[in-house]
Amino acid sequence: MSLDGTYDPNNIFAKILRGEAPCARVFEDDHVLSFMDVFPQVKGHTLVIPKHSSARNLLEEEPQVLSPLILGVQRVARAVRAALEPDGLVITQFNGTAAGQTVFHPHFHILPRWDGVAVGRHASGGMADPAELKALAEQIAAQIT
Numbered sequence: 001m002s003l004d005g006t007y008d009p010n011n012i013f014a015k016i017l018r019g020e021a022p023c024a025r026v027f028e029d030d031h032v033l034s035f036m037d038v039f040p041q042v043k044g045h046t047l048v049i050p051k052h053s054s055a056r057n058l059l060e061e062e063p064q065v066l067s068p069l070i071l072g073v074q075r076v077a078r079a080v081r082a083a084l085e086p087d088g089l090v091i092t093q094f095n096g097t098a099a100g101q102t103v104f105h106p107h108f109h110i111l112p113r114w115d116g117v118a119v120g121r122h123a124s125g126g127m128a129d130p131a132e133l134k135a136l137a138e139q140i141a142a143q144i145t
């Protein structure tokens with residue numbers, strides 16, 4: 001899918017938001033939902049998505065959605081740091097297929113990084129054990145402030 005197109009209300013994140021698909025939930029408020037990536041590039045790979053969006057990427061997003069979204073990203077990233085004590089964190093997002101985007105609902109990736117620990121390639125890893133993801137989600141959720 002190119003950068004231009006129509007929002008698909010049946011994308012997987014829209015289904016998660018409607019409760020039609022499961023997720024290992026970390027945090028939610030009125031504006032954002034955060035959950036574990038099921039194909040993690042590294043332990044603790046966490047996603048943050050806006051709840052009320054019909055944009056397919058960051059470029060299309062409304063300012064009133066972006067503001068609480070980035071605050072949610074910071075809040076969850078701080079909790080990831082507190083829970084998993086990484087040496088650093090990568091926070092990223094992709095726009096368009098050519099850039100690596102695979103789900104066309106805006107989202108940020110939070111990837112904890114440890115010195116000497118490699119990260120898997122984007123969108124090419126195996127599916128994580130749901131029980132492990134749930135445990136990680138609870139560990140991070142306990143550090144939300």
Ligand code: AMP
Nearest residue numbers: 012036037038039094100101102103123
């Ligand atoms: P992107 O490729 O930037 O669009 O990111 C989409 C991310 O969503 C990828 O890292 C996928 O591993 C992840 N993903 C896909 N399906 C699910 C799902 N059902 N639950 C959690 N994460 C998912």
